[in-house]
Amino acid sequence: MFEVKVKIMLKKGISDPEGANTLKALHLLGFDKVTDAKTIRTFDLLIEGTDKNKVKNDVEKMCQRLLTNPVIHNYEIEIEEK
Amino acid sequence: MFEVKVKIMLKKGISDPEGANTLKALHLLGFDKVTDAKTIRTFDLLIEGTDKNKVKNDVEKMCQRLLTNPVIHNYEIEIEEK
Numbered sequence: 001m002f003e004v005k006v007k008i009m010l011k012k013g014i015s016d017p018e019g020a021n022t023l024k025a026l027h028l029l030g031f032d033k034v035t036d037a038k039t040i041r042t043f044d045l046l047i048e049g050t051d052k053n054k055v056k057n058d059v060e061k062m063c064q065r066l067l068t069n070p071v072i073h074n075y076e077i078e079i080e081e082k
Numbered sequence: 083m084f085e086v087k088v089k090i091m092l093k094k095g096i097s098d099p100e101g102a103n104t105l106k107a108l109h110l111l112g113f114d115k116v117t118d119a120k121t122i123r124t125f126d127l128l129i130e131g132t133d134k135n136k137v138k139n140d141v142e143k144m145c146q147r148l149l150t151n152p153v154i155h156n157y158e159i160e161i162e163e164k
Binding site for chain 2: 005007019022025026029031033034035036037038039040041042043044045046047048049055058061062065066067
């Protein structure tokens with residue numbers, strides 16, 4: 001059994017309206033020391049199996065087919081055996 | 083300057099429709115070894131300052147006032163000096 005975290009970030013230059021609005025709201029609340037806010041989405045998956053390389057390949061495929069949009073996203077995969 | 087990551091997870095027992103739908107879609111695509119999918123939202127903040135404890139206190143306040151909903155969310159704060 002593996003626990004896999006897929007961190008999905010927006011590529012540089014892609015606008016992050018949720019991050020921008022969060023930053024604005026923090027400033028309105030008086031937290032004016034905050035200079036940047038970005039959002040990251042993470043999928044935390046549990047995957048059955050014994051072969052870490054196979055799991056890694058499968059997760060790469062999941063990213064390409066469903067989890068991420070390669071036009072706007074970068075992603076990182078962390079795999080931990082359970 | 084500090085880089086602060088606020089990881090926001092749903093509490094146990096709170097339904098995660100995005101995770102559930104992702105799991106369903108992964109199964110439909112043939113990734114049937116995936117047994118669970120959860121979503122985690124992370125805010126990546128840049129905060130000016132020199133006092134780590136003060137930054138930590140401020141981020142706790144941001145979580146309580148804006149970033150999280152204490153009824154449904156747990157959160158973790160990671161602070162790294164830059």
